[in-house]
Amino acid sequence: DAKTTQPPSMDCAEGRAANLPCNHSTISGNEYVYWYRQIHSQGPQYIIHGLKNNETNEMASLIITEDRKSSTLILPHATLRDTAVYYCIVRASGGYQKVTFGTGTKLQVIP
Amino acid sequence: GAGVSQSPSNKVTEKGKDVELRCDPISGHTALYWYRQSLGQGLEFLIYFQGNSAPDKSGLPSDRFSAERTGGSVSTLTIQRTQQEDSAVYLCASSLEAGVRGYTFGSGTRLTVV
Numbered sequence: 001d002a003k004t005t006q007p008p009s010m011d012c013a014e015g016r017a018a019n020l021p022c023n024h025s026t027i028s029g030n031e032y033v034y035w036y037r038q039i040h041s042q043g044p045q046y047i048i049h050g051l052k053n054n055e056t057n058e059m060a061s062l063i064i065t066e067d068r069k070s071s072t073l074i075l076p077h078a079t080l081r082d083t084a085v086y087y088c089i090v091r092a093s094g095g096y097q098k099v100t101f102g103t104g105t106k107l108q109v110i111p
Numbered sequence: 112g113a114g115v116s117q118s119p120s121n122k123v124t125e126k127g128k129d130v131e132l133r134c135d136p137i138s139g140h141t142a143l144y145w146y147r148q149s150l151g152q153g154l155e156f157l158i159y160f161q162g163n164s165a166p167d168k169s170g171l172p173s174d175r176f177s178a179e180r181t182g183g184s185v186s187t188l189t190i191q192r193t194q195q196e197d198s199a200v201y202l203c204a205s206s207l208e209a210g211v212r213g214y215t216f217g218s219g220t221r222l223t224v225v
Contacts, residue, residue, distance in 0.1 A: 034213045042219075043115075043216030043217050044204075046215065089213075098159060099144075099214075100154075100156055
């Protein structure tokens with residue numbers, strides 16, 4: 001798997017957009033970028049994924065750079081319930097791969 | 112079921128005892144993963160099952176750890192002669208073999224070895 005690097009922590013004011021960066025400079029052509037989040041005491045939850053085009057769903061938007069070496073997860077209007085650890089991983093779409101989750105970014109949404 | 116189910120949700124055991132942790136994946140998901148998360152740490156891969164293929168056990172930290180998956184569905188992670196450093200949250204995830212949405216995680220089992 002391509003490794004990812006994320007800042008260990010970020011703060012965001014409630015109601016503002018939270019922009020969480022992720023670097024994945026060794027990503028392969030068939031690898032997708034996935035984002036998960038883990039709210040305290042729960043298992044990680046899928047948020048969004050993408051290959052090369054920007055993606056949006058009801059939870060977030062994913063912006064992937066043209067060279068695919070980095071991406072940004074955007075929570076457009078952060079709420080206190082968005083306080084969590086956010087993980088960025090890369091993996092191919094099919095077949096087995098042993099995926100490692102790093103320590104992610106701890107996002108603290110501030111009232 | 113609708114999600115990945117893990118039991119028990121909490122387990123306190125004495126040092127030296129054996130424990131069994133159970134994972135019931137989403138019906139139809141052929142891939143099953145076990146991860147461990149120590150306090151304040153990321154997710155550490157333990158073992159992976161895929162259909163009838165030999166499991167990838169490369170993440171198991173010692174021979175006290177073992178896992179099996181019966182009938183391609185329910186999985187049990189067994190820790191023998193537990194040690195205090197085994198205290199962690201043990202997470203199970205499942206996925207479709209070719210699923211692009213990735214994993215669905217259970218809520219985990221919090222193991223405390225006293």
